[in-house]
Amino acid sequence: MALSTELTTLTIAPPDDWHLHLRDGEALEYVVAATALNFRRAIVMPNLKPPVTTTEQAMAYRERILAAVQKACDSGQYSAADCAQMQQFQPLMVLYLTGATPADEIDRAMASGVVHAVKLYPAGATTNSDAGVSDLLGQCSAVLERMQALGMPLLVHGEVTDAHVDVFDREAAFIESVMKPLRAGFPKLRVVFEHITTRQAAEYVTEQATRDEHGRLLLAATITPQHLLYNRNAIFKGGLQPHWYCLPILKREEHRLALLKAATSGLPQFFLGTDSAPHARHLKEASCGCAGCYSAPYALGLYAEAFESAGALQSVEKFEAFTSRNGPAFYGLPVNAGKFTLQRTPETVPETLPFVTDSGIVPLRAGETLPWSVTARA
Numbered sequence: 217m218a219l220s221t222e223l224t225t226l227t228i229a230p231p232d233d234w235h236l237h238l239r240d241g242e243a244l245e246y247v248v249a250a251t252a253l254n255f256r257r258a259i260v261m262p263n264l265k266p267p268v269t270t271t272e273q274a275m276a277y278r279e280r281i282l283a284a285v286q287k288a289c290d291s292g293q294y295s296a297a298d299c300a301q302m303q304q305f306q307p308l309m310v311l312y313l314t315g316a317t318p319a320d321e322i323d324r325a326m327a328s329g330v331v332h333a334v335k336l337y338p339a340g341a342t343t344n345s346d347a348g349v350s351d352l353l354g355q356c357s358a359v360l361e362r363m364q365a366l367g368m369p370l371l372v373h374g375e376v377t378d379a380h381v382d383v384f385d386r387e388a389a390f391i392e393s394v395m396k397p398l399r400a401g402f403p404k405l406r407v408v409f410e411h412i413t414t415r416q417a418a419e420y421v422t423e424q425a426t427r428d429e430h431g432r433l434l435l436a437a438t439i440t441p442q443h444l445l446y447n448r449n450a451i452f453k454g455g456l457q458p459h460w461y462c463l464p465i466l467k468r469e470e471h472r473l474a475l476l477k478a479a480t481s482g483l484p485q486f487f488l489g490t491d492s493a494p495h496a497r498h499l500k501e502a503s504c505g506c507a508g509c510y511s512a513p514y515a516l517g518l519y520a521e522a523f524e525s526a527g528a529l530q531s532v533e534k535f536e537a538f539t540s541r542n543g544p545a546f547y548g549l550p551v552n553a554g555k556f557t558l559q560r561t562p563e564t565v566p567e568t569l570p571f572v573t574d575s576g577i578v579p580l581r582a583g584e585t586l587p588w589s590v591t592a593r594a
Contacts, residue, residue, distance in 0.1 A: 224560040229540040230552035233258040235489030249288040250513040252305035256552040267312035271324040274309035315355035319362040333369040364405040388416040409437040413464040415474035438489025441518035463507040480528035487542035497575035511580040520588035563589035
């Protein structure tokens, strides 16, 4: 790894995305190449319609993802070098936890070699979460016990959905009402607190740096580029801005600064997870617009910008740890071979990108110029 003295070039091990939405069918074919080109591996969310609840379904979804990557390469839109990168992409599959998930499904998942985690969506918390869990310890204790015994991580969307809890307070409330009881009841369960958005979550994960008898961290967290770069003002700047609306929602500036401190700390429990979530433009710009920011094509440049804003790019080891090393260490996977190079080469984000409808998809920072971009992959 290397950093030029002029701070114009970053060289890191190829990164991974530890929280990603790829959708399915035709939508998958429009977005998978952006991730396959910019990340070697990705934890793929299972909140499809219907959700991916079994190992068999996860394996079939994985094959559809790989087929979509190959279809992109066969289209002639990408160079031979880009296709060589894309064909190294490995989707890491996840099961959707429901109140009816049987404990022996965890055995099948572990044996498959392709399922790497189980996802908790509190019922109604976000897109396609209606099949989620309403009483985690009451409904899922047998599954959690098996996961704890086998070392299968639980990925949590950390928000309560009680109507009386303010939307900006739902993550902090989740820590007290769900996370702490969960970890007290299953103290060796490995948990990823996904897309954290608050000072409370950053501090909780920082303080809970415990490991199991194998030396593996028991608690980690992913952080998105939008939560490192923006506070909740971005949603209302110059009018309602639906393409900055995601769940968990952007928070106050104090929370953004706490997340930036955590991401740039070099601590092993924090790593990259874009939560890139593609939605057609007309579904975002609607009377009841859906939640999600699409960042996959430009995520690495966004993260570099966030680190630079905190004066943290001088320590490239910390940037590489966040993007390329901490995630593999948590999941027990090797660091990717090769290198990616980012340079201070401005890149303008298109106003729209092609998608399944004529309205296209609007990426995060559409129409703006990013100071950092990926210029070489090897």
